[in-house]
Amino acid sequence: MKPTSVALALATLVSLNTSEAVAQDAETAAELKAVMQQLQQLQQRVIELEQKLAEQSDSAATTTTTATTNATANQQVEQVAARRQAKSSALAARVERLEEDVQAAQNDPIRIGGAVRMQYKWEDYNDPLKDRGGDFEFDLVRIDYSGEIGDVVLSAQYRWFQYMDTVQHAWVGYNFSEQWQGQLGVTKVPFGITPYNSNSYFFSSNFYVGLEDDHDLGAKLLYRSSDWDFDVAFFKGDEMGGVNGLSPSKADRYAYDALGVRLAGEGLYDDPTALVAESNSVALRAARKYDLAADKSVEIGASWQFGDMNNGTDNIGERQAWAVHGVYNINRWTLMGQVTQYDYDMELAEQGIVVGAYAYYDTIPSKATLYSANLAYSLPVQWGPVTNLTFYNDFSLMTNKRFYSEDTVMNVLGVAVSAGGLYTYFDLVTARNQPFVGGSMSGDSKQTNTRFNVNIGYYF
Incomplete structure (x- = not known):
């Protein structure tokens, strides 16, 4: 899977998991909004790295140095994606806990x-x-x-x-x-x-x-x-x-x-x-x-x-x-x-x-x-x-x-x-x-x- 696809899938998952909590609690909504902004910034950085990788890939046929740079950039992108995936998984778990807390608080017995x-x-x-x-x-x-x-x-x-x-x-x-x-x-x-x-x-x-x-x-x-x-x-x-x-x-x-x-x-x-x-x-x-x-x-x-x-x-x-x-x-x-x-x-x-x-x-x-x-x-x-x-x-x-x-x-x-x-x-x-x-x-x-x-x- 491409880095961009991974980032987009993770962002979509967290967005879906957070939508109900945002609607239910104003304080939780503010916290989740900040999380979404961070994920959007990370997604943009991955896109930039992928674009750079694509440009370097175009010149790979004429220079070995460019190929080496391309491989290095690809490794950087994969490392960034892995770190973002781990952080997104932790954020998704946090969002799920927040949803449960808000739901329990609003369901009067x-x-x-x-x-x-x-x-x-x-x-x-x-x-x-x-x-x-x-x-x-x-x-x-x-x-x-x-x-x-x-x-x-x-x-x-x-x-x-x-x-x-x-x-x-x-x-x-x-x-x-x-x-x-x-x-x-x-x-x-x-x-x-x-x-x-x-x-x-x-x-x-x-x-x-x-x-x-x-x-x-x-x-x-x-x-x-x-x-x-x-x-x-x-x-x-x-x-x-x-x-x-x-x-x-x-x-x-x-x-x-x-x-x-x-x-x-x-x-x-x-x-x-x-x-x-x-x-x-x-x-x-x-x-x-x-x-x-x-x-x-x-x-x-x-x-x-x-x-x-x-x-x-x-x-x-x-x-x-x-x-x-x-x-x-x-x-x-x-x-x-x-x-x-x-x-x-x-x-x-x-x-x-x-x-x-x-x-x-x-x-x-x-x-x-x-x-x-x-x-x-x-x-x-x-x-x-x-x-x-x-x-x-x-x-x-x-x-x-x-x-x-x-x-x-x-x-x-x-x-x-x-x-x-x-x-x-x-x-x-x-x-x-x-x-x-x-x-x-x-x-x-x-x-x-x-x-x-x-x-x-x-x-x-």
């Missing part, structure tokens, strides 16, 4: 994200709101924390609404291997289709009885492989500390939990007088995954949970729930289905279980069966900032309600629009005896209500 959401709503069961043409209102601000320090994983989320603020989840974890992870703290209860048994902003009816996207305080062990998901968890209590928790309002929480026993004569939305909370619960979930083709897959699973109900002093009952569930994906279509049953066996005479979330109380039957079936179609598009449209229909049915005869029904027809950091739900909800759509899970109404909702969220 904990990442901070979040969301800001607002919404428009129109309800046919709310005459004043109908007269105003609906309302546009603030929904929430949330902050997310995630990452690793050492070998310890962190994940947490806190939410602020107009009427309350609350933790959604907060746990630390450890990766025992590529398949096994442990979590400790306010972590998600493994139950049913995950991460959600729904496509819409309103979840399914399972959410309103505490069996979808619920988080409690305890420990969980997860196994993930290409074929299987396994979860086993133990929860000491709910995320707010149960009956003896220090929260001023038990209903100021993100997800629904049992908070009391509904006694005869109390209204469906009254504050509970007989307090109760989940205690010492065990949850198990297993799902088998199959890849049927490049664009086709299916997941079939089962979930079960069991625990005590405690009034702050004694256990006064117990609860259990089970579900079988499946997800089928083919091309852009997704079909989800789940059957769920839960049962609260209480020592007190009751008319249902008081649950709470979003700063208000509701009543659920102490036993019921739920069915859900959801269909979604994902359509990639290029409409300015809009990159995807997800069309869906989510259906939920709650039946066999202990002490209550009328079913709870909810159907959500909608589309979710992705546009950069914006994610917007357009939902048309038709429901009967459904919270947030003019009813209660224990309602006995025969009337169907309609709500149109647009939730706009910016996620970062």
Whole structure:
């Protein structure tokens, strides 16, 4: 290889290795710039020597002295190139170390994200709101924390609404291997289709009885492989500390939990007088995954949970729930289905279980069966900032309600629009005896209500 080619290759290598570091750190950039200037000067000197060698080579045929000089010059060039190569290799190693130092300094171990959401709503069961043409209102601000320090994983989320603020989840974890992870703290209860048994902003009816996207305080062990998901968890209590928790309002929480026993004569939305909370619960979930083709897959699973109900002093009952569930994906279509049953066996005479979330109380039957079936179609598009449209229909049915005869029904027809950091739900909800759509899970109404909702969220 010619000396010029060696020098050019070395200069190019160092230039490529230094480009990222220069872009990332101003101080490192100055140091690397000086290195590049030195290499350019050395390269120019090698070129001059090569040119001199070429001139001497032209006269080599007529004089032996010139040939001797030419050989000497060639040796000088080779010596210079060798010295430059050694120095360039050392400089390249130094640049690589600088790149690693800059990269490590700029990769913070904990990442901070979040969301800001607002919404428009129109309800046919709310005459004043109908007269105003609906309302546009603030929904929430949330902050997310995630990452690793050492070998310890962190994940947490806190939410602020107009009427309350609350933790959604907060746990630390450890990766025992590529398949096994442990979590400790306010972590998600493994139950049913995950991460959600729904496509819409309103979840399914399972959410309103505490069996979808619920988080409690305890420990969980997860196994993930290409074929299987396994979860086993133990929860000491709910995320707010149960009956003896220090929260001023038990209903100021993100997800629904049992908070009391509904006694005869109390209204469906009254504050509970007989307090109760989940205690010492065990949850198990297993799902088998199959890849049927490049664009086709299916997941079939089962979930079960069991625990005590405690009034702050004694256990006064117990609860259990089970579900079988499946997800089928083919091309852009997704079909989800789940059957769920839960049962609260209480020592007190009751008319249902008081649950709470979003700063208000509701009543659920102490036993019921739920069915859900959801269909979604994902359509990639290029409409300015809009990159995807997800069309869906989510259906939920709650039946066999202990002490209550009328079913709870909810159907959500909608589309979710992705546009950069914006994610917007357009939902048309038709429901009967459904919270947030003019009813209660224990309602006995025969009337169907309609709500149109647009939730706009910016996620970062």
